[in-house]
Amino acid sequence: MRTSAGKGAMRQLRMKGKTPAVVYGGGAAALSLEMDTKTLMQQLLEIYRQNAVVTLKIDGDKDRYVLVGEVQTDPVRDTLIHADFCEIDLQKVRRFDVPIVYTGIAKGVDLGGEMFVEHDSVTLEGLPLEIPDQFSLAVTDLKIGDHMTFGDISLPPSLKLISRADTVCVKVDKKINV
Template identity: 45%
Template sequence: MLQVHLDSTVRTVFGKGPMRQLRMREITPANLYSGGGEPISLQLDTAKLYKNLLFIHGRNAVVTLQVEGDSAGERHVIVQEIQKEPVSGHLVHVDFLEIDLQKSAKFKVPIEYVGTAKGVDLGGELHVLKETIQLKGCPLDVPDVIQVDITPLEQGGAGLTYGDLPIPANVEMLEKSNVTCVVVQ
């Protein structure tokens, strides 16, 4: 799984006017939620935050959040919600959710098909039926993407199933192993 580092500080101002002033100074307000505890109000540099959010967009990532002014200091979080200005696309607010790196969780991981199938070279048509897989495991054990080589697939063959995908040993697959992911017809 991807890992990203972000620096933040505890936010002490609240309300509509102060939030606008923060955004004008290129600072994005954020909240950190941690399993039923009191949320922590944060502020982050907009340019660095936007760059990192673009890097992890659509992927599973653990964000190491360095919180200046907090007794815990460094926290491991995932991005829970991103609020953007509808017209301009500027960041308005970000919510983070603290996670335990030792506890298993469910993640949806994309499947990347690599190569050109033999059946396609012979005039067949590749049909991708599944583009993601549901996995359960510790956040750092779950891969960012599952790559599978489709070169040996022939026309009219059985195709590849979830059971054929290379899943790490310490990660559990939550899908039925006999479901077809890709086939050449």
């Protein structure tokens, strides 16, 4: 845990190879932390921008289950400046935006069409540990004029689709030459 605050104290912390961080949520006051920058950077690279639940083991405190919130980096030196974590209840249903990865080459593209990705993520509701990191949708069967909707995504019964099922997420149309 961190007891110091302010610009000067944070600058000193960073010079010692530490990164200031904060844990919000969980019904308690925000908890200020200092974390080893090298270790934090390696672990954040693996999970940043994913719906990954992280277990924070805090000296002298209980383990906390968190999602990575905002991560601030220095744009010139590409070093960590600050990290925010949001504490969550693993038994409480939440909403998540899950990325969609389109795989394959659509038949319609081979026949001169063009594939248009309308949405690259879908909103779902479920328990945090049941949310996938991403969905893969095979587009190989799409011909010119075909499309796929969010309703075409195969979901486990424990997850609820929040995005409208009839919303087109990818389509193949004739190529327009301008």
